[in-house]
Amino acid sequence: MASPEIDALTQILSRLPGLGPRSARRVVLHLLKRRETALGPLVAALQAVEARLVTCGICGNIDTHDPCSVCADPRRDPASLCVVEEVADLWALDGKRLFAGRFHVLGGRLSALEGVRPEDLGIESLVSRVSGGGFREVVLAMNATLEGQTTMHYLADRLAGLDVSVTMLAHGLPVGGELDFMDEGTLAMALRARKPVA
Amino acid sequence: MASPEIDALTQILSRLPGLGPRSARRVVLHLLKRRETALGPLVAALQAVEARLVTCGICGNIDTHDPCSVCADPRRDPASLCVVEEVADLWALDGKRLFAGRFHVLGGRLSALEGVRPEDLGIESLVSRVSGGGFREVVLAMNATLEGQTTMHYLADRLAGLDVSVTMLAHGLPVGGELDFMDEGTLAMALRARKPVA
Structure with missing residues (x-):
């Protein structure tokens, strides 16, 4: 042609x-x-x-500077840390200015099927970063998948002894979600996590 | 971000x-x-x-060589010429090996609305190319739009005196087209151009 x-x-x-x-x-x-x-x-x-192109030595973000633009931004809350699986997740949460603290990119999720073990992910660097002190809260923002949640619980265990509040993202109906079109898992989750009407 | x-x-x-x-x-x-x-x-x-990147001096195709790969291909029928509006059209007809002759790209279509006149298109080069002789047939493969068809009739007029057979693409139902989903124009065209069942 x-x-x-x-x-x-x-x-x-x-x-x-x-x-x-x-x-x-x-x-x-x-x-x-x-x-x-x-x-x-x-x-x-x-x-x-x-x-x-470089990988940020602090958080694992991909950027053209090290430390990356997120880590170098002084307006961000230095006491709040959001842990994500992939750089794409960081961009999703940060691009919409939803989270104004710091980030930590694991580079994947634990997976028995794909043979991804804790030492394959940026978990040691997370633990030592949090152990270093200065963080008030660590948000575990894993995907709502089996592997994401496994990773989330593993991280919660690893961070348990440290002097920091460990939180996770809420699960339930997505905004605009109609019950009719939701999968059973989401419906079960939304029911289990039901709250009193304010 | x-x-x-x-x-x-x-x-x-x-x-x-x-x-x-x-x-x-x-x-x-x-x-x-x-x-x-x-x-x-x-x-x-x-x-x-x-x-x-160069524009082919013979046919107007965009390529990395001049003459372009299509014009330089000796296996193509040198007596058959297909005139198209845009390079995209050349690629569409050639990419699927539907037409094995030569091409001529006009670089657009006549349009009173957009102020495109005959001298803005590669029409003089087409006429002189065909006048040069050696072509048996010129296929006017314009889009089945108002402007494409206007261009087609203009070209047919311009080529009328030359010793060459000038043809146009057939119009009608597209393959797999269901009457239910066709626009009126296509249905009218398919009716007008109806043929005896072979």
Whole structure:
């Protein structure tokens, strides 16, 4: 069809999440037709990121600085720590400015199936970070999955002896959730965690 | 949220067709976590294309060579020419190996609304290319839109005096099309163009 270079670019793009062969071709055409306004800026932006990519030595976030922009931000509450499984979770909670403290990225979740053990995750660094003192609260913001909750309980055990309040995210109906469309697990959880009407 | 470089990359990606803020963030995370296997190859592939991007002097295709891979391919029928509005159309017809002749890209369609006149499109180059002789058939493969069809009739007029057979794409029900779901225009077209059952 096209030249080998264009084919190679289309293939690489089609492997990105959310893109397939058709949408990758659309993106390539868009870029080819806008060399100055789209292709050039994209190359420059990718190179700028690639050249400086580092993992934050404090929290495990991926950024172009170490410490990362989150850890370096002085306006954040230094006594509040949110533990997440992945960088994506950090971005989700932080991008919407939902949590204004510090973060700690585990880099995954405990999984017997996938053979992920505690020593494969950033758990020792979390424990020593919290042991170092200065934290009032640690929020365990794991996914509401079996493995996420297993990880959450493991972390709660590990942090139990320390002088810090350990909390977890609430579970229940999502905002706008209709009972009709909820799975049994969510319904059971929402029932079990029911509260008196204020 | 993230560093300025990462934010800039996310913004640029979110302006690509088919991507939005959320999916751009997913792509960025994917790239950041796979520096060697995804980010590096993408940068290299984009640079390879950017460095050599040219518009084919014969047909108007965008490629990394001039003449482009389509024009340079000796296995294609040199006497059959397919005229399309955009490079995307060339790729659509060629990518599925539907048309094995040569192509000519107009770079748009006539449009009174958008002020696109014949001299804004690759029409003179088409007429002189066909006048040069050697073509048996010219397929006018315009979109089945008002502007595409206007362009098609204009081209048919311009090519009328030349010693070449000028054809157009068939219009009617798309394959798998159910009458129930078709718009009136398609149904009217399919009725008007009805043929005896073979």
